Amino acid sequence: MYIVIVGCGKIGSIVARELANQNHNISVVERDGEKLASLGGGFNGFVTKGIEFDHDNLVAAGIEKADAVLAMTEDDNINITVALVATQIFGVKRVIAQVNEPARRHVYDALEIEVISPVRMGVNALLGKMALATTEKLAQLAQGYEIVKVLNHREAVSTVQELENEVGAIVTAIERNSIVILPSLKNTKIKAGDRLVVTLNVRDRQKLSDFIKE
Secondary structure, eight states, X not given: OEEEEEOOSHHHHHHHHHHHHTTOEEEEEEXXXXXXXXXXXXXXXXXXESOTTOHHHHHHTTGGGOSEEEXXXXXXXXXXXXXXXXXXXXXXXXXXXXXXXXXXXXXXXXXTOEEEOHHHHHHHHHHHHXXXXXXXXXXXXXXXXXXXXXXXXXOSOEEHHHHHHHHTOEEEEEEETTEEEOOOSTTOEEXXXXXXXXXXXXXXXXXXXXXXXX
């Protein structure tokens, strides 16, 4: 694959080296010469020094032939700009942006930008290792069924249908940024940080727990 990585900070540089070592064609755009130097002499990709969202720099980096663009700078505004330019101007089919400030995740979501959130992923991993409860029981029903509210830690975006098929449950509400969504459509998206109201059998608690931690 031909992959343009915009931003060569701690994560961007590691990703660039890893993908280059896997024989992908990697092109890095970064304004800071010292960060580019951190790639090392053995880096066999292409580098462009300059403003990360500049049209000419992106063209020089080969964005017009890119299979994917990774916006990995440490500035959310730059990552959002790069993601929009890549999709709307250059028509790149796969664009992933790094969320630096979790509180700004809703901006990416509103613009339908696919993201990774290293901070959120780290928190989720820590909570998982500590086995902290994320489920609140709302009601106990007959025949072993219950209604629970659960915090979704799963970083990858999923759908109501995927959760219901995997867990054998029914999603009745999604709370996101203090807004309640009633998922009338099975393709309604479920995102990290959503609080889900789910009806399930007690025997399926572990399935639900595994699903929201992946």
